[in-house]
Amino acid sequence: MNGSPNGGAAPAEPRPTTGGSFLHDTWTVFLREVTPVVREPLGLAFSMVQPLLFLFLFGPLLGGAGGFAGGQSPWQWFVPGILVMLCLFGPMMSGYTLLVELLGGSLERMLVSPLNRTAMLIGRTLKESAVLAVQAVLIVALAVPLGFEPHWLGALAGTALLTVFGVGLGALSFVLAMASQPDGELFYGVTQMLLFPLLLLSGVLLPLDHGPVWLQAAAAVNPVSYVAEAARALFAGSFTEAAVLHGASAAAAVALAGLVLGTRRMRRGAR
Amino acid sequence: MINARGLTRSFKIKRKTVEAVRGLDIDVEPGQLVAFLGPNGAGKSTSLRMLTTLLPPTSGTATVAGCDIATDPEGVRARIGYVGQRSGAGENLRVRDELANQGRCYGMAGAPARRRADEVLESLDLAPLAQRKPGTLSGGQRRRLDIALGLVHRPPLLFLDEPTTGLDPHSRASVWEHILRLRERHGTTLFLTTHYLEEADTMAERVVVIDEGRVIADGTADRLKSDLAGDRISLVPRDGADITAVADTAARMFGAHEVTAGSGGRIEARVPRAETALPELLRVLEADGVETAAATTSRPTLDDVFLALTGRSLVEGEPAEGAAL
Numbered sequence: 001m002n003g004s005p006n007g008g009a010a011p012a013e014p015r016p017t018t019g020g021s022f023l024h025d026t027w028t029v030f031l032r033e034v035t036p037v038v039r040e041p042l043g044l045a046f047s048m049v050q051p052l053l054f055l056f057l058f059g060p061l062l063g064g065a066g067g068f069a070g071g072q073s074p075w076q077w078f079v080p081g082i083l084v085m086l087c088l089f090g091p092m093m094s095g096y097t098l099l100v101e102l103l104g105g106s107l108e109r110m111l112v113s114p115l116n117r118t119a120m121l122i123g124r125t126l127k128e129s130a131v132l133a134v135q136a137v138l139i140v141a142l143a144v145p146l147g148f149e150p151h152w153l154g155a156l157a158g159t160a161l162l163t164v165f166g167v168g169l170g171a172l173s174f175v176l177a178m179a180s181q182p183d184g185e186l187f188y189g190v191t192q193m194l195l196f197p198l199l200l201l202s203g204v205l206l207p208l209d210h211g212p213v214w215l216q217a218a219a220a221v222n223p224v225s226y227v228a229e230a231a232r233a234l235f236a237g238s239f240t241e242a243a244v245l246h247g248a249s250a251a252a253a254v255a256l257a258g259l260v261l262g263t264r265r266m267r268r269g270a271r
Numbered sequence: 272m273i274n275a276r277g278l279t280r281s282f283k284i285k286r287k288t289v290e291a292v293r294g295l296d297i298d299v300e301p302g303q304l305v306a307f308l309g310p311n312g313a314g315k316s317t318s319l320r321m322l323t324t325l326l327p328p329t330s331g332t333a334t335v336a337g338c339d340i341a342t343d344p345e346g347v348r349a350r351i352g353y354v355g356q357r358s359g360a361g362e363n364l365r366v367r368d369e370l371a372n373q374g375r376c377y378g379m380a381g382a383p384a385r386r387r388a389d390e391v392l393e394s395l396d397l398a399p400l401a402q403r404k405p406g407t408l409s410g411g412q413r414r415r416l417d418i419a420l421g422l423v424h425r426p427p428l429l430f431l432d433e434p435t436t437g438l439d440p441h442s443r444a445s446v447w448e449h450i451l452r453l454r455e456r457h458g459t460t461l462f463l464t465t466h467y468l469e470e471a472d473t474m475a476e477r478v479v480v481i482d483e484g485r486v487i488a489d490g491t492a493d494r495l496k497s498d499l500a501g502d503r504i505s506l507v508p509r510d511g512a513d514i515t516a517v518a519d520t521a522a523r524m525f526g527a528h529e530v531t532a533g534s535g536g537r538i539e540a541r542v543p544r545a546e547t548a549l550p551e552l553l554r555v556l557e558a559d560g561v562e563t564a565a566a567t568t569s570r571p572t573l574d575d576v577f578l579a580l581t582g583r584s585l586v587e588g589e590p591a592e593g594a595a596l
Binding site for chain 2: 020024025028031032035036039097100101103104105106108109110111112113114115
C-alpha cells in the first residue's frame with residue numbers, strides 16, 4: 001500500500017483508496033481479536049476455570065463410578081469430554097463479545113470500513129479456534145499427571161476435530177448475537193436454554209449407556225454426543241472407528257452451517 | 272461530495288410501516304461544514320446510515336465521495352470517515368492498538384498503520400492515553416478517540432452522528448476545537464447531525480433542518496433566521512396604558528398575525544429588522560400618547576426557525592408558546 005509520496009503540504013503517507021486483500025482483512029480481524037488475549041493472557045486461564053473445575057473436582061469421582069470398558073482409566077474417557085465442554089463454552093462466549101460490540105458502536109465502525117464482510121467472520125472464528133487449540137493443549141498437559149495417556153497423533157487429530165466444531169459453534173453464536181439486536185435478550189435466552197441440555201445430553205460428564213431409553217434417544221439427535229464419541233476415539237488412537245466418521249461429519253456440518261449463515265448475516269450488515 | 276436524490280427509508284415495526292426518511296435531496300460541496308438539525312426521530316441518523324452504506328435505502332439514489340452507495344459501497348467506504356452515535360472503540364483494546372487496527376481495516380500495512388495511529392493520537396491530544404482502555408477515559412476523551420478512529424485513513428469526507436451529545440460544556444468545546452482544526456488544516460468536508468441548537472448556529476456554515484423525514488429548511492443560520500423567523504420586539508407600556516390599543520397599533524404596522532400579547536402586559540412582535548422597526552414603533556406610540564416603560568429587541572434562534580416551520584419547539588419539554596427572549 002505504500003505508494004509514491006504526494007506533493008504539497010500533506011504528509012507523505014498515501015491515502016488508501018481501496019481496502020486490503022481478503023487475507024489482509026482476515027488477518028486484521030484476527031489480530032484485533034487476539035491482541036487483548038496476548039496483552040492479558042490471564043483472561044485465557046479465566047475462561048478455562050469451568051472446565052478445569054470439572055477436571056479436578058468432578059473427574060476424580062468417576063474412578064469410583066465404574067462401568068468403564070476394559071478396565072480403562074476414567075481419564076481416557078473424561079478428558080476428551082472436558083475438551084468438548086470447552087468447545088461449547090468458549091464459542092458461546094465469543095458470541096457474547098460480539099454482542100457487546102454490536103450494542104456498542106465498534107462493530108458499526110468496522111462495517112463502515114472497506115473490510116471484507118466474510119473476513120470479519122473468518123477472522124473472528126480463527127481467533128476462537130486458536131484459543132481453543134491453546135486451551136486444549138493446556139488441559140491435556142494438566143491431565144497427563146492425573147493419569148491421562150493420550151495417543152499423541154490421535155490427540156492432534158482430536159484437537160483438530162474439536163477446533164472445526166468450535167468454529168461452527170462460534171459462527172452460529174455470532175449469528176445468534178446479530179439476530180438478538182437491539183437488546184440482546186434473545187442471545188441470553190437461547191444460550192441459557194441450549195447450553196446445558198446440549199452438555200448433559202452429550203454424555204460428556206457421565207456415560208449415557210445406562211440411562212433410560214428416552215435419554216439415549218435425545219442424545220442420538222445431539223451432534224455434541226457424536227463429536228464427543230469421535231474425540232474419545234481419536235484421543236485413544238482408534239482412527240478407524242465408525243464414531244470418528246460420525247463425529248467428523250457432525251462437526252463439519254455444524255461448521256458449514258455456521259459459516260454459511262454467518263457470512264450471509266455479516267454481508268447484510270449490522271441491522 | 273454528496274449528491275442524494277429522493278432517498279427514502281421505511282422500517283417495519285410491529286407490522287406497521289414507519290417512514291423514517293421520505294425523499295431526501297441534498298447536495299454538499301467539498302469543504303462544507305453541514306449540520307443536520309432536527310428533533311429526535313426526525314430521520315437524521317437514518318439518513319446518515321444510508322449515506323455511509325450502513326443501511327440500504329428503500330428507494331432513491333446517492334453518490335458519496337464520487338461513488339454510488341448502492342453499486343459501489345466499497346468505494347464509498349474507502350473514502351469516508353464515520354463517527355457513529357455510539358462509541359466506536361472496543362472495550363478490550365488499548366487505544367493505540369485499536370487505532371493501528373483501524374488503519375489495517377483501511378488496507379494499511381502494520382508499520383504505517385502504527386505510525387499513523389501515533390499521528391492521530393498526537394493531533395487529538397490523546398498521546399498520553401495510548402496504552403489505556405476506553406473504559407478508563409472520560410466522556411470527552413472517548414469522543415475524541417472516536418473522532419481519531421474516523422480520521423486514521425485521512426478521509427476527505429467525515430460524517431459525525433451527534434458528536435457532542437451527552438458531553439459537558441468543556442468537553443463539547445474541546446471536541447469542536449478539534450473538528451474545526453481538522454477542517455482548517457485538511458479542508459475535510461464535514462457532515463454532522465446535532466440536536467444542540469447553539470452548535471448548529473455557531474459552528475456550521477450550512478444548516479439543514481429535518482423533521483418527520485423531510486428537509487424543511489436549508490441555508491446559513493442567519494439566512495434561515497431572517498427568512499423564516501425574523502427579529503423579535505418586546506415592549507412594555509407604562510402603567511395605565513391601553514394594552515389593546517398598543518397591540519392594535521403594532522398590528523397595523525407589522526401585520527396582525529405577527530403580534531402577540533405576552534405575560535406582564537408585554538406586547539411582542541415579529542419583524543424583519545428590529546433595529547429599524549423599534550424606533551418607528553416608539554415614535555408612533557408617542558404620537559398616540561402612549562408612554563413606554565421598556566423595550567428590547569432580540570435576534571431569533573434556530574428554535575424560532577423550527578417553531579415558525581413546524582409550530583413545535585426543538586427544545587424538549589418546552590411548550591411552543593412563550594419562547595420569547
